[in-house]
Amino acid sequence: MDYWAKGCGLPRGGWYSVGVVALFIVLPFVYGNHDLLFNMMMYLALAQGINVLFGFTGYLPFGYVGFFGSGAYGASLAVLLLHLPPVLALLVGAVIAVLLALLLAPLLRLSGAYFAIASLAASEVVYYIVSNPHLESLTQGPYGISLARAYDADASYAAMVVVLALAFGVVVYLRNSHLGLALQAIREEPVSAEFAGVNVVRERTCAWLLSAALAGLAGGTYAWHVSVFYPKSVFDLNISVFAIVFTLFGGVATLLGPIVGTLLLYGLYNWIGISQPEYFQLVFGIVIVMLVLFLPNGLASLLRRVNVHVP
Amino acid sequence: MSPSALLVVERLSKHFGAFQALDGLSLKLASGEILGLVGPNGSGKTTAINVISGVYTADAGTIHFDGQPVGGLPIHRRAHLGINRTFQVPKPFKGLTVSENLEIAAVYSGAGRDEIGKCLEFLELAPLAGREAASLNSAQQKRLDLARALIARPRLLLVDELAAGLNPAELQRMAQTLMTIASSGVALLVVEHLLSFLRELTSRVVVMDAGREIFEGPLDVAARDPQVIDIFLGG
Numbered sequence: 001m002d003y004w005a006k007g008c009g010l011p012r013g014g015w016y017s018v019g020v021v022a023l024f025i026v027l028p029f030v031y032g033n034h035d036l037l038f039n040m041m042m043y044l045a046l047a048q049g050i051n052v053l054f055g056f057t058g059y060l061p062f063g064y065v066g067f068f069g070s071g072a073y074g075a076s077l078a079v080l081l082l083h084l085p086p087v088l089a090l091l092v093g094a095v096i097a098v099l100l101a102l103l104l105a106p107l108l109r110l111s112g113a114y115f116a117i118a119s120l121a122a123s124e125v126v127y128y129i130v131s132n133p134h135l136e137s138l139t140q141g142p143y144g145i146s147l148a149r150a151y152d153a154d155a156s157y158a159a160m161v162v163v164l165a166l167a168f169g170v171v172v173y174l175r176n177s178h179l180g181l182a183l184q185a186i187r188e189e190p191v192s193a194e195f196a197g198v199n200v201v202r203e204r205t206c207a208w209l210l211s212a213a214l215a216g217l218a219g220g221t222y223a224w225h226v227s228v229f230y231p232k233s234v235f236d237l238n239i240s241v242f243a244i245v246f247t248l249f250g251g252v253a254t255l256l257g258p259i260v261g262t263l264l265l266y267g268l269y270n271w272i273g274i275s276q277p278e279y280f281q282l283v284f285g286i287v288i289v290m291l292v293l294f295l296p297n298g299l300a301s302l303l304r305r306v307n308v309h310v311p
Numbered sequence: 312m313s314p315s316a317l318l319v320v321e322r323l324s325k326h327f328g329a330f331q332a333l334d335g336l337s338l339k340l341a342s343g344e345i346l347g348l349v350g351p352n353g354s355g356k357t358t359a360i361n362v363i364s365g366v367y368t369a370d371a372g373t374i375h376f377d378g379q380p381v382g383g384l385p386i387h388r389r390a391h392l393g394i395n396r397t398f399q400v401p402k403p404f405k406g407l408t409v410s411e412n413l414e415i416a417a418v419y420s421g422a423g424r425d426e427i428g429k430c431l432e433f434l435e436l437a438p439l440a441g442r443e444a445a446s447l448n449s450a451q452q453k454r455l456d457l458a459r460a461l462i463a464r465p466r467l468l469l470v471d472e473l474a475a476g477l478n479p480a481e482l483q484r485m486a487q488t489l490m491t492i493a494s495s496g497v498a499l500l501v502v503e504h505l506l507s508f509l510r511e512l513t514s515r516v517v518v519m520d521a522g523r524e525i526f527e528g529p530l531d532v533a534a535r536d537p538q539v540i541d542i543f544l545g546g
Contacts, residue, residue: 178418181407185415188404191366192456194386195395197419197463 011176013255013311017168020044020259024161034157036270038225041160042218043266046243047250047258048167049214054244055252056174057207058187059108062116062240066104066123067097067215068222069235073130075220076145077138086150090159090220097216100126101209108204123235131231144230147223156225163217170210171255175311183207184253242266249291251300254310260299317342317498318363318467323372324522325355325362332358334522335372338500342466345489345499347509347530350519351542356502357399359519360469363500364396365389376467391419393466397473399502401452403459405445409436412444412455416463427462434458434488450481461492468492470501474508486511506530518542 028034054060074096078089107118133141174180182203185193190200250261272280300310318340325333333355340346348356361367365386374382404412413427431437434454493499503509518526520542526533533539
């Protein structure tokens with residue numbers, strides 16, 4: 001495998017990541033809707049998190065939002081209860097998401113639809129625990145969280161740029177490393193991967209934890225950015241569905257696929273949502289059906305058909 | 312335990328529900344030796360390979376590899392020690408290229424690019440190195456399965472019905488390939504239905520029926536053994 005692009009000093013796909021991150025650094029100076037840019041970055045990061053797990057190991061986590069929500073709550077409670085500065089609190093959010101992933105690691109014994117449903121159920125369990133009124137003293141129950149005193153739109157935007165860069169970095173690493181190749185082997189044929197010498201349980205768990213950490217970071221940063229939120233808004237199944245659809249639309253196990261998928265579909269989502277909101281669900285539904293029927297391997301597969309390498 | 316035996320299997324048993332797939336199987340295999348494992352369908356040949364390679368855990372019995380008990384080790388640990396296998400239905404990483412299929416195993420065995428190149432040449436896969444494994448035909452996928460096992464640098468190779476579906480010319484080349492592998496010191500345990508193919512490889516076979524060994528010795532003697540004839544002809 002050619003691990004490094006010749007002569008440019010970055011692994012393959014690295015320059016695309018740098019370009020997209022640079023774009024989101026520059027855009028706030030020329031485009032006024034910073035919330036849209038922030039959400040776009042959030043979904044780009046989440047789509048790469050889904051990519052790490054589904055693209056490289058074949059596990060489709062419908063309950064991915066559970067990590068996002070636990071990251072949002074972990075970071076928020078670190079600010080409110082431990083009085084940590086928001087940047088440190090984001091790390092706490094990531095740690096909480098990783099701890100949840102460790103707790104749920106036995107789900108990796110399942111596969112296919114069973115795993116997808118079990119992960120969804122697990123995220124619902126976490127939601128009901130967090131929103132339980134009896135835990136009001138700890139999580140504020142169903143009444144939501146306010147981080148008004150920590151609110152800083154610019155700093156949280158900058159933090160999401162860093163999270164995005166980190167998400168790209170993880171996928172670029174996997175696209176160019178032995179670990180990424182081993183994970184793809186596990187996705188293709190787990191038993192053959194074992195005979196190739198891969199410790200399937202360890203590598204799969206590694207991808208699971210990495211994916212959870214990215215969602216936890218994104219969730220914590222989202223909480224900081226919006227500063228007031230309810231359990232339902234950070235454990236909303238739509239967050240999982242959007243991230244999954246964006247990833248699949250572009251093409252999994254590539255860096256560019258989820259980027260293109262998110263930019264196109266989230267752009268479409270906002271364009272229709274503003275110009276023709278009454279047709280939004282219809283158009284989005286049609287796009288998803290078309291994707292499943294005609295392009296199950298995403299836009300990247302179109303390029304591969306004509307022998308174009310997709311980083 | 313024989314000092315020269317690389318693999319020593321003793322009283323191996325495995326059941327699936329009420330079905331006793333292995334019932335006290337014992338066998339020994341030395342480095343560079345080729346042992347044929349034959350028997351009718353359901354006699355336990357593939358189960359034996361699955362248990363020795365770690366796909367299944369034995370209910371009873373022991374497996375020693377190079378003097379070390381390996382019965383409790385996971386598959387990848389056995390692969391690191393030098394136990395590897397091919398599959399009756401090949402299981403390549405279909406979405407990856409032929410070359411990448413080998414690179415994965417090379418990472419863990421320490422094999423370099425040269426070794427991958429030689430392995431691809433040896434198994435006539437070099438012209439296909441950049442192709443997706445999914446695009447290979449059945450015979451090519453079998454060779455890729457074998458190449459993946461070889462690049463892991465096995466000392467014991469379990470070969471599960473590699474000859475099935477190959478044409479006469481491919482059978483001839485495959486027999487030659489397996490003998491070359493054995494001549495390099497790799498022990499081969501070959502499960503095979505095609506006795507003519509097996510005859511080209513080895514004279515020593517273990518015949519199984521209902522999970523038990525019913526004969527061990529030269530293939531020609533097995534062909535005249537009344538009990539062996541009985542189970543193969545169903546009399």
